[in-house]
Amino acid sequence: MSRTTPASTLITNIGELMTQDLEHRVLKDAALVFEGERISWIGSSAAAPAADERVDAGGRAVLPGWVDSHSHLVFAGDRTAEFEARMSGASYTAGGIAVTTGATRSVSDAELAGLVRERVHEALSQGTTYLESKTGYGLDVANEERSARIAAELVDEVTYLGAHLVPAGADPEEYTDLVCGAMLDAVLPHVRWADVFCEQGAFNEDQSRRVLKAAKDAGLGLRVHGNQLGEGPGVALAVEFGAASVDHVNYLSGEDVLALAETWAHWNPSTGTGTRGTVATCLPACDLSTRQPLAPGRELVDAGVQIALAANCNPGTSYTTSMAFCVTTAVLQMRLSVHEAVRAATYGGALALGRDSGNDVDGQRAVGSLAVGHRADLHMLKAPSATHLAYRPGIPLTHSVWRAGVQAV
Ligand SMILES: N=CN[C@@H](CCC(=O)O)C(=O)O
Numbered sequence: 001m002s003r004t005t006p007a008s009t010l011i012t013n014i015g016e017l018m019t020q021d022l023e024h025r026v027l028k029d030a031a032l033v034f035e036g037e038r039i040s041w042i043g044s045s046a047a048a049p050a051a052d053e054r055v056d057a058g059g060r061a062v063l064p065g066w067v068d069s070h071s072h073l074v075f076a077g078d079r080t081a082e083f084e085a086r087m088s089g090a091s092y093t094a095g096g097i098a099v100t101t102g103a104t105r106s107v108s109d110a111e112l113a114g115l116v117r118e119r120v121h122e123a124l125s126q127g128t129t130y131l132e133s134k135t136g137y138g139l140d141v142a143n144e145e146r147s148a149r150i151a152a153e154l155v156d157e158v159t160y161l162g163a164h165l166v167p168a169g170a171d172p173e174e175y176t177d178l179v180c181g182a183m184l185d186a187v188l189p190h191v192r193w194a195d196v197f198c199e200q201g202a203f204n205e206d207q208s209r210r211v212l213k214a215a216k217d218a219g220l221g222l223r224v225h226g227n228q229l230g231e232g233p234g235v236a237l238a239v240e241f242g243a244a245s246v247d248h249v250n251y252l253s254g255e256d257v258l259a260l261a262e263t264w265a266h267w268n269p270s271t272g273t274g275t276r277g278t279v280a281t282c283l284p285a286c287d288l289s290t291r292q293p294l295a296p297g298r299e300l301v302d303a304g305v306q307i308a309l310a311a312n313c314n315p316g317t318s319y320t321t322s323m324a325f326c327v328t329t330a331v332l333q334m335r336l337s338v339h340e341a342v343r344a345a346t347y348g349g350a351l352a353l354g355r356d357s358g359n360d361v362d363g364q365r366a367v368g369s370l371a372v373g374h375r376a377d378l379h380m381l382k383a384p385s386a387t388h389l390a391y392r393p394g395i396p397l398t399h400s401v402w403r404a405g406v407q408a409v
């Protein structure tokens, strides 16, 4: 739908404005003004300035758009049979990635781009205004390059995941060389991040270390899939390399939790300054779909670790773009408060992507929290408070969405 964007927009009569800003402000009977993509004023409805356009929120809640910091959107086909087998007691293994790789390689560039576009739209229509996607279903130079290129056109942040699975018949060491060499060179123009699936059946500690070192030397930010299926070296490697996030984190030793907490020792959460540590990204929809124990979000927060919640949309372990489902699960089953869960799905995701503060990188505005100068990414609910996300599980509560000041829903 095409809409003309007014110079300034006032949203008034907001029942609850959950800013997720550095002061954790939750304002009642609030208003917000944005000019273009920039938030220019936040305060009470009674004190709101005039603007070119006035939107009456009718007492509804407004929160930042979701920041989904972990997804795998560049794929074709689905894995329904594998899911059904799992629901009958089979375990998840990394091997299913090969099935999706075959399906993904078989479609044209235009078909693949169309599939990604549909998923981005599905996410946006539920309030996701900032989205990361990984490659990882190409697994050869040409197919990883095209996955990265297509993703770069359609999502906000692209992560190179050539190290997702060693393709059938390939020698693991030679494939790791390829991931660190020609494949990395090919994707480099399209990506900001690199990731490695450090797990039994995927990449071992030594191979993961090689991938992370090559990516770091190439100037990429780092992320790690770690400790998903059992305790292992993923978290320790992420900490050692200063990765922006380690994702899954289902099986953590006490040492892993302490090591993650230590990475945040030089971060001031009240000012959002200092050195960012490694965000622990919890993926509750994936945990349920693979019948793994939910990541210990409560324990991580209590230990002082910054966490994110992400949907992890992919056809193997988590075929959903619903951040609201993740928030609901985090409250009902991971024992986070509503404010903590929403924060992890907004500010936490932004922190994991280094987009939490204004004009920090590439002159881009901060996302994931509502403050003057930040990007106008807004999610209005069909409810008077964010609590309804957990209180009314499964109900589609998205009323309206603005992305960078443009109304999308
Ligand atoms: N665990 C590794 N990668 C994906 C799943 C990939 C697949 O099974 O297709 C994840 O994050 O869950």
Ligand SMILES: [Zn+2]
Pocket (backbone or CB within 6 Å): 070, 071, 072, 225, 312
């Ligand atoms: Zn993943």
